[in-house]
Amino acid sequence: MDRIRIHGGRALNGTIPISGAKNAALPLMIASLLTEEKLILDNVPRLADVGLLQYILGNHGVDIMVSGKRAGDEENAGQTLELSAKNIVDTTAPYHLVSKMRASFWVIGPLLARTGEAKVSLPGGCAIGTRPVDFHLDVLRSLGGEIEISEGYVIAKAKKGLRGAKISFPKVSVGATHAALLTASLAKGEAVIENAAREPEIKDVADCLTAMGAKVEGAGTSTIRIQGRDKLNGARHAVLPDRIETGTYAMAVAMTGGDVMLAGAREELLVAALDTLRGTGTKVTVTNEGLRVSRNGAGIVPVDVTTEPFPGFPTDLQAQFMALMSRAKGTSRIRETIFENRFMHVQELARLGANISLDGETAIVQGVEKLKGAPVMATDLRASVSLVIGGLAAEGETTVHRVYHLDRGFERLEQKLARCGASIERVSG
Ligand code: EPZ
Numbered sequence: 001m002d003r004i005r006i007h008g009g010r011a012l013n014g015t016i017p018i019s020g021a022k023n024a025a026l027p028l029m030i031a032s033l034l035t036e037e038k039l040i041l042d043n044v045p046r047l048a049d050v051g052l053l054q055y056i057l058g059n060h061g062v063d064i065m066v067s068g069k070r071a072g073d074e075e076n077a078g079q080t081l082e083l084s085a086k087n088i089v090d091t092t093a094p095y096h097l098v099s100k101m102r103a104s105f106w107v108i109g110p111l112l113a114r115t116g117e118a119k120v121s122l123p124g125g126c127a128i129g130t131r132p133v134d135f136h137l138d139v140l141r142s143l144g145g146e147i148e149i150s151e152g153y154v155i156a157k158a159k160k161g162l163r164g165a166k167i168s169f170p171k172v173s174v175g176a177t178h179a180a181l182l183t184a185s186l187a188k189g190e191a192v193i194e195n196a197a198r199e200p201e202i203k204d205v206a207d208c209l210t211a212m213g214a215k216v217e218g219a220g221t222s223t224i225r226i227q228g229r230d231k232l233n234g235a236r237h238a239v240l241p242d243r244i245e246t247g248t249y250a251m252a253v254a255m256t257g258g259d260v261m262l263a264g265a266r267e268e269l270l271v272a273a274l275d276t277l278r279g280t281g282t283k284v285t286v287t288n289e290g291l292r293v294s295r296n297g298a299g300i301v302p303v304d305v306t307t308e309p310f311p312g313f314p315t316d317l318q319a320q321f322m323a324l325m326s327r328a329k330g331t332s333r334i335r336e337t338i339f340e341n342r343f344m345h346v347q348e349l350a351r352l353g354a355n356i357s358l359d360g361e362t363a364i365v366q367g368v369e370k371l372k373g374a375p376v377m378a379t380d381l382r383a384s385v386s387l388v389i390g391g392l393a394a395e396g397e398t399t400v401h402r403v404y405h406l407d408r409g410f411e412r413l414e415q416k417l418a419r420c421g422a423s424i425e426r427v428s429g
Pocket residue numbers: 023024026102103126129130131132133134135136137171172173174175176315316338339340381382409
C-alpha cells in the first residue's frame with residue numbers, strides 16, 4: 001500500500017494550480033443519466049472517486065470518453081469527459097460499488113426518473129458519522145416514487161413517471177439537495193425545494209441542468225424551483241474550481257509560512273474560511289490569476305471556528321484548520337456541527353505532538369511550539385490531508401499511511417506541494 005513520506009520544516013513558495021471540484025464533478029457526471037444525448041464535462045479532476053464513478057456509470061450503460069489529460073500531466077486544465085447514456089442497460093447499482101463511495105447512491109433518482117425503476121445498495125463512504133439517507137428517500141417518495149428496502153438495497157419504482165412536488169428538508173443536506181435537483185429536472189411540472197443547501201456545487205449542477213434544458217431558479221439560495229422536462233438535451237459544462245482543495249493549500253501555506261499563488265481559485269467560493277485564515281495572521285489577496293496566500297515570520301494567531309453549511313466555515317476544512325491551530329500561539333476551540341464523528345484526525349495529530357482534547361462536539365486545541373514527525377494513519381479524506389499539513393511543519397520525517405484516502409479527493413497532491421519546495425514523496429508498496 002502506498003505511503004507518503006514528508007520531511008517537514010520547509011516553507012512553501014510558488015504556484016499551485018487548483019483542480020475542478022470533486023463534489024461538483026460527481027453529481028455532474030450523474031446528470032449524464034438524465035439524457036440520451038452527450039454530456040461533455042470539462043475541468044474534471046483526475047481522482048479515484050471520479051474513476052470509480054466512471055466505472056459505476058459504465059455498468060448502467062453510460063459510454064465515457066476521456067481526453068485532455070493523462071495521469072502525471074502537469075498542466076492546469078483538468079480532463080474532459082464525454083458521457084453518453086443513450087441506453088440504460090442496467091438499473092442496479094450493487095453493494096460492492098456503492099459501498100466504496102457514498103455519492104454513487106445519488107444515481108438512484110436519475111435512474112428512477114429516466115427508466116421508472118432503480119435498485120441501489122445502501123451507501124458507504126468516509127467513516128465520519130452515521131450518514132443516513134432518509135432525506136434522499138423522502139425526495140423520491142415526494143416526487144411519486146414507491147420505495148422498498150430489502151436486503152440492503154433500496155428498490156424504487158415509478159410506473160407512471162415522477163411529478164414535481166414541494167420538498168422541505170428538516171436539515172440542510174448537500175447530497176439530498178443534489179438528489180432533488182437532478183431527479184426533479186426529469187419529473188413533470190414544478191418542484192420546489194425548501195431549506196436547500198446553498199453550496200456552490202449545487203449552483204454548478206443547476207447551471208449544467210439549465211444548459212440541458214431544465215428551468216432552475218434560486219440555486220445558491222434556500223429555495224430552488226425546478227420546472228422539469230420530459231426529456232433533457234446534451235450540453236457542455238466546465239466544473240468549478242475546488243474550494244476545499246483551495247482552502248487546504250491555503251492552510252498548508254499558513255502552517256509552513258511562504259508565499260503561494262493558488263491559480264484558478266475563486267474567493268467567493270470560500271469567504272468564511274479565508275476570513276478565518278486572515279484572522280490567524282495569514283495574508284490572502286485576490287489577483288487576476290487566483291488567490292495569493294502568504295505568511296512570513298509572525299506566529300499563528302488562534303481563532304475559534306464552528307463548522308456550518310455554506311456560506312459558513314465548511315466541515316471539509318475542519319481537520320486541516322485543526323492541524324494549523326495545533327501550532328498556534330494559544331488555545332482555539334473548533335466545533336463540528338455537521339458530522340458527529342469527524343474528529344478521527346485528533347489522535348493522529350497527537351502522534352505528531354499536537355495537544356488536543358475533545359469535549360462533545362468541540363475540540364480544544366492548545367497550540368504547541370513544535371510538532372515532531374511520526375508515522376500516522378489516514379482515516380478519511382480530509383483527515384488524511386490534515387496529517388500532511390501537520391507533517392509539512394513537523395521536525396523530521398512523517399509517514400502518512402493509507403494514502404488511498406487522499407487519492408479520492410486530491411489530485412497530484414505530492415507534485416503540487418513538491419513544486420512549491422516541500423520535501424514530500426510517495427513510496428509504493
Ligand atoms: C456532502 O456529503 C459532501 N460530499 C461531503 O464531502 C461534505 O462533508 C458534506 O456534503 C457536508 O458539506 C459530496 O458532495 C460528495 P450532507 P453529504 O447530506 O451530501 C445529515 C468530502 O470530504 N443527513 O450535507 O453526504 C448528515 O448525517 C465529503 O469531500 C441526514 O440526516 O452530506 C449530516 O449530519 C465528505 N439524512 C448532514 O445531514 C440524509 O438523508 C449533512 O450531510 C442526508 C444527510
